[in-house]
Amino acid sequence: MKLLSAALVLFSAAVSTTSGFAPATPLAFSRPSSSVRSASTLNMVADDAKVILVTGSSRGLGKAIALELGKAGQKVVVNYVSDGSKSSADETCEEIKAVGGDAIAVQCDTSDPKAIKGMFKEIVDAYGTCDVLVNNAGITKDTLVMRMKPEQWQSVIDVNLSGVFYCTQAFFKVAAKKRTGRIINISSVVGQIGNPGQANYAAAKGGVIGLTMSNAKEFSARNVTVNCICPGFIETDMTAELPEEYLEKVCEGIPLKRLGKPEEVGGMTKFLALDPAADYITGHCFNVDGGIAIGA
Ligand code: NAP
Numbered sequence: 001m002k003l004l005s006a007a008l009v010l011f012s013a014a015v016s017t018t019s020g021f022a023p024a025t026p027l028a029f030s031r032p033s034s035s036v037r038s039a040s041t042l043n044m045v046a047d048d049a050k051v052i053l054v055t056g057s058s059r060g061l062g063k064a065i066a067l068e069l070g071k072a073g074q075k076v077v078v079n080y081v082s083d084g085s086k087s088s089a090d091e092t093c094e095e096i097k098a099v100g101g102d103a104i105a106v107q108c109d110t111s112d113p114k115a116i117k118g119m120f121k122e123i124v125d126a127y128g129t130c131d132v133l134v135n136n137a138g139i140t141k142d143t144l145v146m147r148m149k150p151e152q153w154q155s156v157i158d159v160n161l162s163g164v165f166y167c168t169q170a171f172f173k174v175a176a177k178k179r180t181g182r183i184i185n186i187s188s189v190v191g192q193i194g195n196p197g198q199a200n201y202a203a204a205k206g207g208v209i210g211l212t213m214s215n216a217k218e219f220s221a222r223n224v225t226v227n228c229i230c231p232g233f234i235e236t237d238m239t240a241e242l243p244e245e246y247l248e249k250v251c252e253g254i255p256l257k258r259l260g261k262p263e264e265v266g267g268m269t270k271f272l273a274l275d276p277a278a279d280y281i282t283g284h285c286f287n288v289d290g291g292i293a294i295g296a
Contacts, residue, residue: 043102045073051127052273053077053119055110055167056137058085060236061186063092064262065134065269070101072270075127078105079119079137110137110163113170120170129178132273133171135164135208136186142197153200160204161211168215172224181224184272185212186265189232189289192296205230209285216283225282227272230296232289234260255291264288 051074057066058080066076076096080089086107093103104126108119123130138160141152164185175181190198191205212228219226233250242250251257265288272278272286287293 043097045075045100045102049073049075049102050131050274051075051077051123051129052132052134053079053123053130053167053171054134054136055079055163056081057134058082058089058092058105061231061234061262061265062134062136063088064266065136065186066092066103067095067099068263068266068270069273070096070103071099072274073100074102074274076101076103077119077123077127077130078103079108079110080105081107081109081137083107110135110167111158113166116166116170120174124174130171130174131180132182132184133167134184134186134269134273135167137163138186138188140198140201142201144197145199148199156200157204157207160201161207164208164211168211168226172219172222175224176219176222179223181219181222182273182278183215183219183224183226184269185226185228186269187212187228187230187285189230189287189293189296192230192285192287192293212285213283220282225278227278227281227283228285229265229268229272230285230287230289230293231265232260232287232292234262234265234288236262253292254289255294258290260288260290 052069054062054066054069054076056062057076057078066078069076078089078092078096080086086105089105089107093105096103104122106119106122108115110116120130139156141156143152168183171181171183185208187208188201188205190202191207191209194202209228209230212226216226233254247259251259268286268288272281287296
């Protein structure tokens, strides 16, 4: 995420459920190891662990989300696109295993439908299925409208909007047959309230909100829920690069007077992905933004 985007880009009772979405218990707290086998030989997780694809989880928010899900003892697919991110994706997998989950890394450009087909094949080969999709991968190419080149417009739409659509299509093929599944789309407050210099990003993120509502209605017959998270200004490597005085000014405009933490977005994602209480939630947007978009 680039500097300009920083200008604005800025729960759970364990109740019983029939949906199969109660969070899996990490092995150490569940049952003897002899009765618990992971689909992966890499780590042992509970039989009822969910297989969760988090797109763009080699770093940033996606990594924080993947780690939260790993801590909950799930099987996480860590997706990334750049060759240079292979080592950080592998490290993320090791961190997930260290906290009680299992993980595999899969390189795939989520704006390429053919590559997505291959990614889902890899997931099904490794874990047998896919239970939850977190559409997190995103890019920014910020500039003012009058200077925006077609490539800057198109690439952001391709990754941030079309990528969500293509991954959703591939995931729904698997989930529809099982008549269960959850999709969590990571949008942004920019998709709700706009931001100068981010016409492409705002259009894509606003599109993700529309896609969430439409897909929630379409997929409800198959018991697949679709929800959306709109993060505000979150502490990431990106914000760490910003001058302190600038960050102080930004915080003045946030009702809770601070930046969000990646784990806070991770916590909301975990709730929507795993909590039995989220069985009856679909088609909605949840802001994790310190109140910056109140009323949006
Ligand atoms: P980031 O640090 O730049 O990380 C982006 C991640 O997406 C990386 O893992 C990257 O993989 C991956 N990615 C990019 N293009 C991809 C593609 N075509 N296919 C597959 N993966 C791709 O971003 P972030 O700040 O964590 O943001 C994550 C999501 O949250 C984005 O959707 C963003 O719009 C949203 N968001 C962020 C903030 C914020 O304050 N950070 C606020 C609101 C919303 P590589 O490592 O291989 O490049």
